[in-house]
Amino acid sequence: MNPSGHLPGLPPSPGPSSAEPFVADLSEGAETGVYLALLELLDEGLLITGDEVVLDANSAACRLLGRDYRDVAGRPLADLFADGQAFLAARARLLIEGERRGRLDFALPDGGVRALEFNCAPRLRPGIHAIILSAPAVVAEYETGTPVLATPRPTAGGARAFDDAPSMSMYLTSHDPLTGLANRRMLEARFGDCAVRAAGRHGSIAIVRLDLDGFAAVNRSLGESAGDEVLRCIARRLAATAGSAALVARERSDSFIVLLPEPAHPGNADQFAETLLRAVAEPLELGGGLQRITASAGLALYPQDGRNLDTLLRNAKSALEQARRLGGNHCSVFHTRLDGPGFDSSHLERGLRHALQADELCLHFQPLVDARSGRTRAGEALLRWRHPELGLLPYRQFMGAVGDPRLLADVGDWVLATACDHATDWPPTHDGECLRLTVNVSVEQLMRGDFAARVATALRTSGLKAERLELDLDEKVLALDSPTLAATLERIAATGVRLSIDDFGRGLSSIPRLRRYPLAALKLDPELVRGVGRSEDSEAIVEAVGALAGTLGLEIYARGVEHRGQQAFLCALDCHLQQGPLFGRPLAAREFADRLLRAQ
Template structure:
């Protein structure tokens, strides 16, 4: 028997912890400690298990119980795992009798255990793990003891869900605060955080009587990059510049992006001006190397202005303004107060004027075609859908990267025709290979440019194309980048809501390429989050990338979104994204982009 007052005291303790920030591990430790005190058992243990994952938390009343919990995990069998998988209690009153645990049973008996009784930690959406009660004597436990154990397991599960929600809420709040102080594209400090750093530098300067310097950097003719190659390539260039410049900073320095193509270095505790001269030399060397982005090679240039504070003087926005003025003088040819860095204007790899003309002929000549890269379940490898990729084979220039083709179409006024062609062709191909397959088992993803998404009537145009092709709206996934959402968030939100109302699903592409804004996940009606290949490729060597992927995955799952890992090329990368909890994967490890005919043959 279990005394009602003993159980009531334990339940009251749990009720109190529901109102506190008690860590999950502590509540599990508290649970097993109290259970041994009120139930007729020798020891108790509890394990939280995520589907397909190793145990996350383990608690035990003593070393033997801990060893039994770990033994089940290492052997891959035992009543704890059975209860966690089935959601039902598992009662083994005699481990020497009949039970399905061929390896765990003998090992447990050898360690002095005679019986085990396991109860799942249940909640509305399933179960979190299991509570194990161990006895060193053979025999059952009473019905009242079983009821008390299951009650405590259920209450503990409710607390854990509550604690997890608090943790996720705190994590989200932290992310949002962090994002408010960082540039959404590059992840660098923004102007607000720069002001905080200036204030901090001012306090340090007053205490140490030290000086500081601000270097104001502006990319030359950067609008030409956006005009020639489109905003996607322009954004990639800004991220690449930010990465190179970040590598030049010393501990204690700050690099901020303060506007579109303007960056600011804050150098504190300045010993003498040669430190800034060395920094400018490093900037010079960084811009001497070309940038290769989506098949586009760019040579960028910049102008810089420098302003110095007096030792011990306040360091304010005025110093940034002075450096900006010096930069303007440097850009206009003066060098009195600024230092200029000039490597020539951004160079275009292809003659876009020629490509504008050639693109019109490419439609008739059949030089445009689509290839499809399969997307699979990260763990099991089952085929789930494809992404349509645009290819242009120029008769004399060879392969033209998709961003160049899109830029040529937008400049030449054929973007609507190109977008319509991609959507119509991909929908027709989708019908070919989805015929005979279970409805909803094959998705088609199509990339959408900023201009396309923002064009008037875009949702209706997509709906018409689907109707003409005979394709259902839920089979289509439109992939957008976070930069599209950032540029005109209100308009983008309205368009995405209209698309969702039609039944079309939305994926956020390249998430993490610029340490993207987590509030995009919360604000927009998204179904999928596609983690950028750069994060995936760095997971093995960079713990921060692995942590970022896990954080993105956890938050996305909390918001009921499916997570896709892009650019998976090795078995190690696949293992990493599976361990991080990613749902789907895409990359050369599974399949290269292929023609519609080749894909149809492969599926059949």
């Protein structure tokens, strides 16, 4: 009999407690009950574990652990150890090192520690383990809290300090020395166990890869010691937010991996990833003040996105790269690569035609901020496609596959009209200023029919004032020698709509043509902005463009700003209107409007 009064392997019946009784999950096979029934007669303790949960325990195990049966069976295995790090160290010995015999320190309910000898029996079946426990020859020392074996002690950082070199060496085989998180070796062992369980239950596993946005700037501006402290802080936040069921590992530098076994709703696993991003983005003390560091995340799911860890990590990285393209501080879910082998872009083009009619297109808005005051001055409309199979796609992932110029123009006109409608609902700033709306315009739109008339219709229908609209023209417009195009742009500018050149700096041969059209601003190519602080050539080009804009009487904007060093460099060039991960990622239309309301 186990302490509940029932034969081991059978669920206990409700006792006097009103709590829901634990029902042991022994569906994996009758051999589990056989092990327990036999060893219930012995002095040794027996724990049956699966997926890091104690499935059942015999009476001797409960006595040795100083716990009631209901405080052992059905509980996470981690609850039997003093803290999460002690559990990770024990798990590393059992699962990674393959240690079969030894001694472990278990936590007692009164806060003490008890050392027990363990003997790991062979797996009962995939994912199910048997651990036999017995009292060592001398127990008293442990019950007074004085361990005989070296154990990890917490340090000020995330890693642990040890009393002897062998214990430290064993710990480092499975942990990152800087943060104390799991390393790749432990991640692989944990995934292997979870995959066996998930396959047997037709379950799922979520893999999230996170990279900090602009972390290299922290090391450059504040030094590596400050960077290390940031990593330790982020590691603690991720571990606390992910919860005891998840495993958080540090991959390299500022890259982390989170493994979540059996997510409750795999289709909503992105919400788990978003929770991690919010935890990372909380302000932290750095360099004598509060700083905000964000991260980008990519999510892949077992088994649909891969059945082995390498494939899942590769696909999560692909999703992570998409999140970065969306502006950072964003999570993207992996989907089949649109440029993958065998992909037929004509399917995407046909789907986009349908999307126009089926309300699958939507707009996100990214703030354009006055870097001196931090106040939002404009919002840029960015097209997204809520694809029924591939998820939320940024426009760069599907517009390039469209070859029909009429479809490109139709989509562009939809963006213009819809963006104007949204902008009329934006509240004014606290000083009464109305925010400007910026919309990207394709060459196909400009060259089809009377574009000036379509702009006027969008303004009239929405009620948006012309002075609040700015059209971002592709730099290749400057290479077009078209009197019709010039006349169209003159008519638009005459109404008060501002015209700017987007991604300027890719082709500097277009500089002599800047006077050809009635332009108001230049927007720096994000690749040049990202080079600030890294490349002297990029900095020289940015300085030259800034001087050119001043000579021509044009405003200059910067896109893709990631860190404070870039912000300061650009402000010194009178480039005060800036956009990028440092100031905020693109937001859905409702979220962007709410942000503006909160800023009032």
